[in-house]
Amino acid sequence: MSDSTPLSFTILGTGALGGFYGSRLLLGGATVRFIAHSDVDWIRAHGLRVDSPLGDHLFHPVEVYASSDLIPPSAVVCIGLKTTLNDRLPELLAPLVGAGTVILNWQNGLTLEEELAACFPQAVVIAGLCFLCSNKVGPGHIVHLDYGRISLAARDEPGLVWLPRLQAAFGAGGIETDVQPSLPAARWRKLAWNIPFNGLSVLLDRNTDAIMADPEARALAERLMHEVAAGAAACGVPFAPDFIPQLLAATERMAPYAPSMRLDFLAKRPLEVEYLYRRPLREAARHGVRMPGVETIAAQLSLLDRANRGDSASGAE
Ligand SMILES: NC(=O)C1=CN([C@@H]2O[C@H](COP(=O)(O)OP(=O)(O)OC[C@H]3O[C@@H](n4cnc5c(N)ncnc54)[C@H](OP(=O)(O)O)[C@@H]3O)[C@@H](O)[C@H]2O)C=CC1
Numbered sequence: 001m002s003d004s005t006p007l008s009f010t011i012l013g014t015g016a017l018g019g020f021y022g023s024r025l026l027l028g029g030a031t032v033r034f035i036a037h038s039d040v041d042w043i044r045a046h047g048l049r050v051d052s053p054l055g056d057h058l059f060h061p062v063e064v065y066a067s068s069d070l071i072p073p074s075a076v077v078c079i080g081l082k083t084t085l086n087d088r089l090p091e092l093l094a095p096l097v098g099a100g101t102v103i104l105n106w107q108n109g110l111t112l113e114e115e116l117a118a119c120f121p122q123a124v125v126i127a128g129l130c131f132l133c134s135n136k137v138g139p140g141h142i143v144h145l146d147y148g149r150i151s152l153a154a155r156d157e158p159g160l161v162w163l164p165r166l167q168a169a170f171g172a173g174g175i176e177t178d179v180q181p182s183l184p185a186a187r188w189r190k191l192a193w194n195i196p197f198n199g200l201s202v203l204l205d206r207n208t209d210a211i212m213a214d215p216e217a218r219a220l221a222e223r224l225m226h227e228v229a230a231g232a233a234a235c236g237v238p239f240a241p242d243f244i245p246q247l248l249a250a251t252e253r254m255a256p257y258a259p260s261m262r263l264d265f266l267a268k269r270p271l272e273v274e275y276l277y278r279r280p281l282r283e284a285a286r287h288g289v290r291m292p293g294v295e296t297i298a299a300q301l302s303l304l305d306r307a308n309r310g311d312s313a314s315g316a317e
């Protein structure tokens with residue numbers, strides 16, 4: 001395939017993130033094949049609706065599938081599933097991934113790309129860290145609220161070669177991208193936001209603006225950020241000295257936002273505790289550093305998650 005041929009994408013998980021970026025890739029002229037779950041028939045019948053400050057669009061018809069089988073091969077397979085489903089990724093991705101297929105992982109968390117590369121050594125695994133505020137509000141209906149930049153980070157040389165083409169495809173759809181030289185550094189920096197704000201939005205039952213407005217809650221978020229900084233430093237990717245003040249200032253400027261973990265909790269869906277908390281805790285511990293506050297909120301989130309989904313062993317009435 002020549003470098004100027006439009007890329008083809010399969011999007012596994014047509015939710016807040018997958019539906020939004022898929023819609024932008026379509027607008028940019030790429031071929032996009034969506035894999036959806038409970039709303040696959042709805043999307044076939046009524047289309048995919050994406051409301052955004054960039055413009056509201058209804059895509060109908062769209063190429064949408066109920067499973068990974070029988071989909072024509074795409075050059076790039078994007079993962080837009082929650083990490084709570086990652087034990088199913090080997091099975092879900094296997095029909096989509098051949099020699100040289102690019103797997104672009106959009107999920108939040110740590111160790112994702114290493115696990116994908118171990119499972120699919122024939123593929124080119126690239127991280128796409130999404131700075132996005134988007135929600136799925138109903139079947140086939142995505143509401144994009146703010147932001148959207150994707151930070152691309154390759155694991156290896158073959159990944160680096162793909163970055164310009166990915167940047168061109170997203171750029172054609174109006175999505176800003178940048179290239180991060182270190183995948184672990186980029187992942188830890190993103191966690192410095194997700195660990196405090198995803199967890200506290202559930203534990204304190206409030207959105208980001210309300211966390212920032214309360215001095216005690218804000219101080220707690222900042223303390224957690226410093227623990228994440230210690231974890232990152234132990235793993236060999238220290239933050240710049242002004243990173244945490246800048247992150248706090250950016251959060252202050254952000255529109256009021258319910259992080260996806262809060263939406264999952266309110267909808268009684270499983271929480272992404274494993275990849276957002278347990279994997280970073282494990283990686284930091286491997287390098288001799290504990291993050292005690294992060295450990296505590298991870299344990300609280302696990303308990304709340306189990307109780308929320310009706311596990312009687314959690315002790316909740
Ligand atoms: N939303 C955001 O703004 C951001 C999200 N992220 C990260 O992106 C990832 C995805 O989050 P988000 O898009 O918010 O989550 P959503 O829950 O909105 O989307 C996940 C989608 O996957 C679908 N799905 C579930 N099971 C399957 C399956 N077996 N096959 C195909 N599709 C399936 C779900 O369908 P159904 O609803 O029918 O189950 C849903 O549409 C997470 O790791 C999150 O942390 C990162 C940055 C920003």
Ligand SMILES: CC(C)(CO)C(=O)C(=O)O
Pocket residue numbers: 108130131132133147193194257259260
């Ligand atoms: C809210 C935001 C923009 C913070 O980085 C985000 O990307 C997320 O929810 O993961």
